[in-house]
Amino acid sequence: MTETTARTETAWIRGLVKEFGPRRVLDGLDLVVRRGEFVALLGRSGSGKSTLLRVLAGLDHDIEGETSTHGRVSVAFQQPRLLPWRRVWHNITLGVDTPEPRETARQALDEVGLADRMDAWPRTLSGGEAQRVSLARALVRRPDLLLLDEPFGALDALTRMSMHRLVTRLWQAHRPAVLMVTHDVDEALALADRVLVLADGRIAAEHVLPRARPRKAAENAGLRVRVLSDLGVEGVDDHEGA
Amino acid sequence: MTSSPPAVLAESGRAGGVSRRARPAGALGRHGLRLVRWISPVALLLIWQVVGEFGLISPKKLPPLTTVWQAALEVAGNGQLGTGLAVSLRRMLIGFAIGALIGAALGVFAGLRRWTDAAVDPVMQMIRNVPLFGLIPLLILWFGIGELPKLVLIALAAGLPIYVNVHAGIRGADPHLVEATSALGYTRWQRIRHVVLPGALPYTLVGVRLGVASAWLALVVAETIATDSGIGFMINNARDFLRTDIVIVGLVIYAVVGLLMDTLVRAIERWLLRWRVS
Numbered sequence: 001m002t003e004t005t006a007r008t009e010t011a012w013i014r015g016l017v018k019e020f021g022p023r024r025v026l027d028g029l030d031l032v033v034r035r036g037e038f039v040a041l042l043g044r045s046g047s048g049k050s051t052l053l054r055v056l057a058g059l060d061h062d063i064e065g066e067t068s069t070h071g072r073v074s075v076a077f078q079q080p081r082l083l084p085w086r087r088v089w090h091n092i093t094l095g096v097d098t099p100e101p102r103e104t105a106r107q108a109l110d111e112v113g114l115a116d117r118m119d120a121w122p123r124t125l126s127g128g129e130a131q132r133v134s135l136a137r138a139l140v141r142r143p144d145l146l147l148l149d150e151p152f153g154a155l156d157a158l159t160r161m162s163m164h165r166l167v168t169r170l171w172q173a174h175r176p177a178v179l180m181v182t183h184d185v186d187e188a189l190a191l192a193d194r195v196l197v198l199a200d201g202r203i204a205a206e207h208v209l210p211r212a213r214p215r216k217a218a219e220n221a222g223l224r225v226r227v228l229s230d231l232g233v234e235g236v237d238d239h240e241g242a
Numbered sequence: 243m244t245s246s247p248p249a250v251l252a253e254s255g256r257a258g259g260v261s262r263r264a265r266p267a268g269a270l271g272r273h274g275l276r277l278v279r280w281i282s283p284v285a286l287l288l289i290w291q292v293v294g295e296f297g298l299i300s301p302k303k304l305p306p307l308t309t310v311w312q313a314a315l316e317v318a319g320n321g322q323l324g325t326g327l328a329v330s331l332r333r334m335l336i337g338f339a340i341g342a343l344i345g346a347a348l349g350v351f352a353g354l355r356r357w358t359d360a361a362v363d364p365v366m367q368m369i370r371n372v373p374l375f376g377l378i379p380l381l382i383l384w385f386g387i388g389e390l391p392k393l394v395l396i397a398l399a400a401g402l403p404i405y406v407n408v409h410a411g412i413r414g415a416d417p418h419l420v421e422a423t424s425a426l427g428y429t430r431w432q433r434i435r436h437v438v439l440p441g442a443l444p445y446t447l448v449g450v451r452l453g454v455a456s457a458w459l460a461l462v463v464a465e466t467i468a469t470d471s472g473i474g475f476m477i478n479n480a481r482d483f484l485r486t487d488i489v490i491v492g493l494v495i496y497a498v499v500g501l502l503m504d505t506l507v508r509a510i511e512r513w514l515l516r517w518r519v520s
Contacts, residue, residue: 059421085517094436095427095432
């Protein structure tokens with residue numbers, strides 16, 4: 001890879017193959033995530049989206065193909081995965097090299113509106129709060145690439161909507177490249193610059209969205225039908241999702 | 243998240259960690275029930291006193307409560323109780339500390355890696371399956387009848403349940419948390435310190451409670467067999483002089499101290515696991 005591409009590409013994957021026993025989950029996948037862009041990765045369950053994310057997070061080395069990431073990588077998972085025996089602020093800054101961890105944690109929690117829960121035990125948080133802490137924990141690491149693994153999948157619809165606004169705001173403030181795995185088409189269309197559909201172990205379709213935000217669902221109704229058809233869901237008319 | 247409360251890996255011993263299920267209090271109400279719970283123990287003590295008082299059982303076999311109380315004041319007054327208790331507690335403390343440290347260290351070591359597990363665990367399982375008190379003749383042959391065989395017995399009694407539970411706790415580290423913290427850039431040491439060890443704490447405390455109970459039992463047995471100091475010595479001495487009342491005092495002391503230690507460990511456990519708020 002040359003110097004010039006290195007500056008614009010935060011993640012770069014070529015010919016990625018991942019097998020689980022006889023099953024080839026990723027089969028020669030190519031993917032580029034450019035600096036600061038928000039990419040949503042859609043796919044049916046079992047399509048290998050989370051596997052791809054784990055490879056980028058450095059959690060799976062048993063692969064074939066080339067992958068490279070530039071800068072710091074950070075992750076937020078579907079379950080918040082906070083350490084229940086460490087207070088909220090400690091969860092944020094553990095593993096981060098910072099001279100004043102409590103102050104760092106306060107700023108990070110302030111951004112997600114939870115500064116008053118600094119000293120709470122994680123088990124006393126609601127699902128939405130825990131997920132916000134998880135986001136703050138990922139962002140306090142100042143990632144160049146933020147990996148989101150169905151981060152709102154376990155939340156109720158109302159909480160999810162406010163989380164969408166929060167993520168957009170945080171992304172605009174920090175500008176990491178984001179790769180978000182989701183199975184929610186509307187979520188992908190609301191948040192991403194680019195929507196990729198994973199099928200048969202490769203990127204089967206790509207849709208670029210207008211950059212304007214916030215978005216109204218109606219604006220993307222046509223695209224929604226096309227993405228759903230990429231996912232193998234047919235016969236959805238425009239009005240259903242709008 | 244899958245950090246469920248640990249299943250109690252029961253060794254021998256009484257602290258099984260069985261929680262009473264809340265049942266409806268019925269007609270008596272909560273306070274009524276609490277009163278009723280006192281009826282049978284108090285009745286038993288009354289019968290004991292009456293039986294002794296009327297000479298239904300020879301006071302050589304079962305002296306009345308009041309005599310036992312007098313005996314308690316006597317041994318407390320002449321210093322027998324104080325010195326005996328100090329010696330026994332010291333034995334318990336030293337033996338338990340040694341056993342707990344070795345047991346916990348081996349448990350952590352064996353739990354962290356597959357090869358360390360393969361290296362340590364089979365031997366520990368072998369030792370665990372030898373009946374502890376069956377070892378006494380061997381310990382006497384090896385270490386004589388001084389302090390050492392007693393400390394070894396107590397240490398073994400404490401160390402084995404602690405080893406088993408620490409080991410299980412370490413091996414049961416939540417893979418989701420381990421994975422998440424690796425992705426978030428924890429070093430290996432940070433992962434052990436903040437993820438694996440705290441995750442093993444609930445199990446470890448179960449092991450400690452079992453270990454305390456089991457070590458105290460080992461102390462009682464060791465002191466009954468051969469000793470020239472401690473509560474056991476006081477009891478044996480009293481037996482030689484047919485002082486059944488002092489024997490009973492000694493037994494009550496054993497029971498009360500055992501109970502106090504269990505209460506203490508439970509209090510420590512509540513504090514250490516205060517993050518488990520529901």
